[in-house]
Amino acid sequence: MADTIKGNDIEKWDINITSGRGYLDFQFGELWHYRDLLMMFVKKDIITVYKQTILGPIWFVVQPLLTSLMFLIIFSRIANISTGAVPAVLFYLIGTTLWGYFSDTLNVTSKTFTENATVFGKVYFPRIILPLSKVVSGLVKFLIQFSLFIVVWLYYIFIDKKVTPNWYVLLSPVWLAVVVLLSFSFGTIITSLTTKYRDLIFLVGFGVQLAMYMTPVIIPLSEVHGKKKLFFLLNPLTSLFEAFKYGFFGQGVFDIKWILYSIIFTLVTLVIGFVIFNKVEKRFIDTV
Amino acid sequence: MSKEVVIRAENISKLYRLGQVGTGTLSHDLKRWWALARGKEDPYLKIGAENDRTKNVQSDFAWALKDINFEINKGDTLGIIGKNGAGKSTLLKLLSRVTSPTTGQIKVKGRIASLLEVGTGFHPELTGRENIFLNGAILGMTRKEILRKFDEIVDFAGVQMYIDTPVKRYSSGMYVRLAFGVAAHLEPEILIVDEVLAVGDAEFQKKCLGKMSDVASHGRTIIFVSHNMQAVQSLCKSAIYLKAGHIVDQGDTDKVINNYLSREVKNCIAAEWSNEDEAPGNEYLSIMSARLNPKLQKDTDAIDVATEMDLTFEFILHKECNLNISLFLSTPAGLCIFNVSTLSLPLGTGRHSSTLTIPARLLNDDIYTITLYFVKDRGPVIFTIEDILTFEVVDEPRTGSWFGKWIGAVRPTLPFTLT
Numbered sequence: 283m284a285d286t287i288k289g290n291d292i293e294k295w296d297i298n299i300t301s302g303r304g305y306l307d308f309q310f311g312e313l314w315h316y317r318d319l320l321m322m323f324v325k326k327d328i329i330t331v332y333k334q335t336i337l338g339p340i341w342f343v344v345q346p347l348l349t350s351l352m353f354l355i356i357f358s359r360i361a362n363i364s365t366g367a368v369p370a371v372l373f374y375l376i377g378t379t380l381w382g383y384f385s386d387t388l389n390v391t392s393k394t395f396t397e398n399a400t401v402f403g404k405v406y407f408p409r410i411i412l413p414l415s416k417v418v419s420g421l422v423k424f425l426i427q428f429s430l431f432i433v434v435w436l437y438y439i440f441i442d443k444k445v446t447p448n449w450y451v452l453l454s455p456v457w458l459a460v461v462v463l464l465s466f467s468f469g470t471i472i473t474s475l476t477t478k479y480r481d482l483i484f485l486v487g488f489g490v491q492l493a494m495y496m497t498p499v500i501i502p503l504s505e506v507h508g509k510k511k512l513f514f515l516l517n518p519l520t521s522l523f524e525a526f527k528y529g530f531f532g533q534g535v536f537d538i539k540w541i542l543y544s545i546i547f548t549l550v551t552l553v554i555g556f557v558i559f560n561k562v563e564k565r566f567i568d569t570v
Numbered sequence: 571m572s573k574e575v576v577i578r579a580e581n582i583s584k585l586y587r588l589g590q591v592g593t594g595t596l597s598h599d600l601k602r603w604w605a606l607a608r609g610k611e612d613p614y615l616k617i618g619a620e621n622d623r624t625k626n627v628q629s630d631f632a633w634a635l636k637d638i639n640f641e642i643n644k645g646d647t648l649g650i651i652g653k654n655g656a657g658k659s660t661l662l663k664l665l666s667r668v669t670s671p672t673t674g675q676i677k678v679k680g681r682i683a684s685l686l687e688v689g690t691g692f693h694p695e696l697t698g699r700e701n702i703f704l705n706g707a708i709l710g711m712t713r714k715e716i717l718r719k720f721d722e723i724v725d726f727a728g729v730q731m732y733i734d735t736p737v738k739r740y741s742s743g744m745y746v747r748l749a750f751g752v753a754a755h756l757e758p759e760i761l762i763v764d765e766v767l768a769v770g771d772a773e774f775q776k777k778c779l780g781k782m783s784d785v786a787s788h789g790r791t792i793i794f795v796s797h798n799m800q801a802v803q804s805l806c807k808s809a810i811y812l813k814a815g816h817i818v819d820q821g822d823t824d825k826v827i828n829n830y831l832s833r834e835v836k837n838c839i840a841a842e843w844s845n846e847d848e849a850p851g852n853e854y855l856s857i858m859s860a861r862l863n864p865k866l867q868k869d870t871d872a873i874d875v876a877t878e879m880d881l882t883f884e885f886i887l888h889k890e891c892n893l894n895i896s897l898f899l900s901t902p903a904g905l906c907i908f909n910v911s912t913l914s915l916p917l918g919t920g921r922h923s924s925t926l927t928i929p930a931r932l933l934n935d936d937i938y939t940i941t942l943y944f945v946k947d948r949g950p951v952i953f954t955i956e957d958i959l960t961f962e963v964v965d966e967p968r969t970g971s972w973f974g975k976w977i978g979a980v981r982p983t984l985p986f987t988l989t
Contacts (some may be wrong), residue, residue: 290911297678298663301671319707324706333695333736351892404690406667406709478599564670567663570588 308560313408323415328422342423343430346382350374357500362458366502368531369444375431376530377499380523385490386529390416391469392486395477395566402567409563410556411475417466435530450536451529457522464548467555472559482500496554498523503535518544575679576760576791577642577665581904582674584635584660584815614882632661638674644759647792649806651799651830656812658795661763662686665793666762680759680791687764689749694738698729698746698748701737705752706906719755727751736823754781760791779805799827800965800973830842831872831964838960839864852935854952855944858921859884874966875981878930881959884923891952893917895924896943901936905922907979914948934981937966 332338342569350371357363365373391413395402398412439443476483494500497519506514514520519540527534588814636659642648652658663669666684674914691708692701706716724730729740737745754777756948763782776943783805786792794984802809803825809826811819821828839862843849860885864879874877887893894914900906912924942957967974 295677296681297667297682299667299670299676299678301673301675315712316707318711318713321713322704326696326700329700330693330695362724399709401691403663403668404685404687405709407710425687567669 308556309408313410316411320411320418321417323412324419324422327415327419339426342426346375346378346427346431349378349382352401353378353500354457365445367503367533368502368527369438369442369443372431372434372438372445372531373502373527374500375434376411376496376526377523378430379427380461380526381494381497381499382427383420384461384519385494386423387417387420387462387465388472389487390491392472392476392483394469394472394473395562396480396483399567400446410470413466413470413559416469417462419466422463430545436520445530446532447530448528448532450525454526454529457525460522460548461519462547463552464544467548467551470552470555470559472560474566475564478569493517493519496520501535502527504533509521515540517545518547520544526564535539571934574644575641576644577640577654577676577678577793579638579640579676580674582635582638582664582676583633584664584670585631585659585672586634586660597974600683621847629662633815635664635671635812638815640810640817640820641966642791642793642954643680644791645786645789646808647786647794647806649802649809649826650793650795650812651797651809651827652812652836654797655814657815658812658862660815661812662762662793662795663766679761681710682762683756683758683761684762685709685756685764686752686762688746688753692737692745692749695736696723696731697736698740699726701748702752705749706756709756711751711756717938723748723751723755726754750778754778757823758790760793761785762793764795764935779973798973799831800968803827803967804973814943827976828870828872832870841958849886850955851885854889854946854954855885855887857883857885857942857955857958860940862959872964873961874964875933875935876930877963878967879928881926881928882923883942883958884921885944886921887917888918891916892917892947894945894948896945897926898943899933900941902939905979907938911945914945932980933963934976934978935963937962 328339332341335341353374354370357364358374383476394409394413394416402409435445435447437497439447472482472486495516496517498506498514501512501526503511503520521535522542525536525541526537615966638657638661649805650658650661662684663686664671666686668684668686673802689701690707693704696704702720703713703716706719707713713721721745724733725743727750729744729748732740732744737748740748761782779801782792782794786805792805794802796804806823808821809823810817811826811830813833818833821825830879840860841863842859843857846858850860851857859882861882862879864873864877864880866873866877881897883895892914896909896911896913898906898909910926938961941956942954942958943951
C-alpha cells in the first residue's frame with residue numbers, strides 16, 4: 283500500500299529540482315513550450331541591429347561585400363592567388379558569406395553563459411534557447427547576405443556566362459544545415475567549458491581567425507597540393523564549402539567520402555555539445 | 571480547499587565556494603574528479619563551514635543552506651524571513667531553478683514563475699510593445715497569453731502614449747511600471763517574489779502588494795522573501811525563519827516573526843562592571859552600569875515604537891563637583907536624533923544614578939546607540955563614553971495595505987485634527 287502511494291506520488295510532480303542531471307536527460311518537451319521565447323530572441327537580435335539606422339537590414343550585405351572587395355584586391359590582384367576557373371568576386375562572396383555565418387555564430391554562442399549571466403541569474407528558461415536563437419538570427423542575416431550572392435551569381439550565369447551550375451546546387455540547404463549545426467555545437471561546447479575557466483575564450487577569437495585560412499575561403503582546394511591538402515580536408519568545413527561551390531559554379535572538389543566525414547564529425551560534436559551544455563547549465567551561475 | 575502539497579523540499583543543501591573562482595579550483599576539480607572516478611564520496615562535500623559571515627573561517631567552502639525541509643500546500647502564502655546572508659536568496663534561486671542544490675531535491679507541482687527582478691531582459695532599444703512580448707516570454711508566457719493580456723498590461727503601466735517608443739526614452743517610473751505590469755499579469759500556479767519588488771514609492775508598493783494578495787486569493791501559491799516583517803505578517807499565512815543556512819522556525823507567521831525578532835534583534839541593553847578597576851572611567855568617575863528597561867508585557871517581546879523605556883546609568887564619582895550628564899541618542903549612521911541634558915548639580919563623591927525616560931511613540935523604528943558626556947561646571951567635558959547602549963526599535967503591527975518604511979527621524983503622535 284505504502285509503495286503504491288509512493289509510486290503515484292512520483293508521477294504527480296511536474297518539476298523535480300535536483301543536484302545533478304543525467305548525461306542524456308534532455309528536456310525537449312520543455313523546449314517546445316518555450317518556442318515563443320526563441321522567436322522573441324530572434325526578433326530582438328534582428329531588430330536591435332538596425333535600430334536608428336536609415337539603411338536598416340541593408341547594412342547586413344555591406345559586410346560581405348566589403349570583405350570580398352578587400353580579398354579581391356589583396357589576394358587576387360596583389361598576391362595573385364588563383365581562384366581556379368571561378369570568377370574571383372563570386373568565389374570570395376560565397377566564401378565570406380558562409381564563413382561569416384560560421385564564425386559569427388560560433389563567436390556569439392561561445393559566449394552564451396558569460397554574456398547572459400545577469401538574465402540567467404534572475405529567471406529560468408531552458409538555457410539552450412539562447413544559443414539556438416543566435417543560430418536562427420544568424421541564419422536570417424545569412425539569407426539576406428546570400429541573396430546578394432545570388433544576384434551576382436545570376437549575373438555571371440546569364441550575362442557574363444562564365445559560370446555553369448549543376449544539379450548539385452539543390453543539395454546546398456543540406457550543406458548549409460551541416461555548417462549551422464557545426465557552429466552551434468562548437469559554440470555550446472566552448473561556452474560550457476568557459477564558465478569556470480575563461481582561458482579558452484582567448485583562444486577562440488584567435489583560433490577562428492586562423493581557421494579561415496584552413497578553409498577554402500580564399501584559396502580553392504584545387505589549388506592546395508600535397509600534405510597541406512590533407513590538413514585542409516581534416517577541417518570539416520572544407521568539403522562542405524567545396525560542395526557549395528561545386529553546385530553553384532560546377533567547379534570544385536566534390537568527394538562524398540569527405541562529405542560523410544564532415545557530417546559524422548558534426549553529429550558527434552553536436553551530441554558532445556548537447557551533453558556538456560545540459561550538464562553545465564544547471565549550476566554554471568555559481569561559477570560564471 | 572484540499573491540502574495538496576505543491577512544493578516539497580527534501581534535505582536541500584547548497585555549498586558555495588569561498589574566495590575567488592579560478593585560483594586553485596583546477597586542483598580541487600581534479601581531486602574531486604579523481605575521488606568520484608574511484609567511486610568515493612566527493613571530498614569537498616564534507617568540509618563546508620557553517621555560513622556565519624562574522625567568523626573568519628578557514629574552510630574554502632560554506633553551506634549557504636543546510637538540510638532544509640519544508641512543504642507548501644496549494645494556495646498557501648509563505649514568507650521567508652531572515653537576516654542578510656541567512657540563505658534566503660539562495661533558497662529563492664533554487665526554487666526558481668536559477669541554480670541547483672548540491673544535495674537534496676525539490677519537487678514542484680505546476681508552473682513556477684519567479685520575480686527576482688522586474689524587467690529582466692528588457693532591451694533599451696526595443697519599444698514598450700516589443701519589450702512586453704520579450705519580457706513576457708522570458709517569464710514563461712506564451713505569445714497567445716501575452717496578446718490576451720496586452721491591453722491590461724499597458725493600462726496597468728499607464729504608458730499608452732509611449733507604447734511604440736524605445737524604452738530607453740522612458741522615465742525610470744514608466745520603465746518600472748511597465749516591467750511590473752508584465753510581471754503582475756503572469757498567471758503561474760506558484761509565484762516566487764523577492765522583496766526588491768516591494769521597494770519604490772508608496773503607491774507602487776501598494777500596487778505590488780495588492781496585486782500579490784489578489785493573486786493569492788485566486789488559490790495560487792506565493793512564496794515571498796522579505797526583510798519587511800509588516801509585509802510578511804499581512805501577506806503570509808505561514809513563514810520560514812532562516813538563519814545561517816538552517817531553518818530555525820517554521821509555521822504560523824506571527825509565531826515565527828516573534829521568534830525572529832526576539833533572536834535577531836541584537837541589543838546591548840545592559841552593561842555592568844563589578845569593580846572600579848575594570849569599569850570605564852578616569853580620575854573623576856567610573857561608570858558602573860548602564861541598563862535599558864523597556865516596559866514590556868513579556869520579556870521576550872521586541873521593543874517596538876509603542877514601547878516606553880527607561881535608560882538608567884550608575885557611576886561612582888571620585889571628586890566632588892558640579893556635574894551634569896548630556897546624552898546623545900543617534901542612529902548607527904551617525905544621525906543624532908536628540909540630545910538631552912540633566913540639570914547641573916553639586917554632587918559628592920560616591921555612587922550616583924541617572925535615569926532617562928523615553929516615552930512611547932517618540933522613536934521611529936531603527937537601531938539607536940547611546941553616547942554619554944559628563945560635564946563639569948557646565949563647561950569642560952570630563953568623560954565621554956560612546957555607544958554604551960545599543961538597541962533596536964521595531965515597527966508595530968500595522969493594519970491597512972501600506973507597509974513601507976515609516977519616514978522620519980522621530981515618529982511622534984501629535985494632535986492632528988481633521989474636520
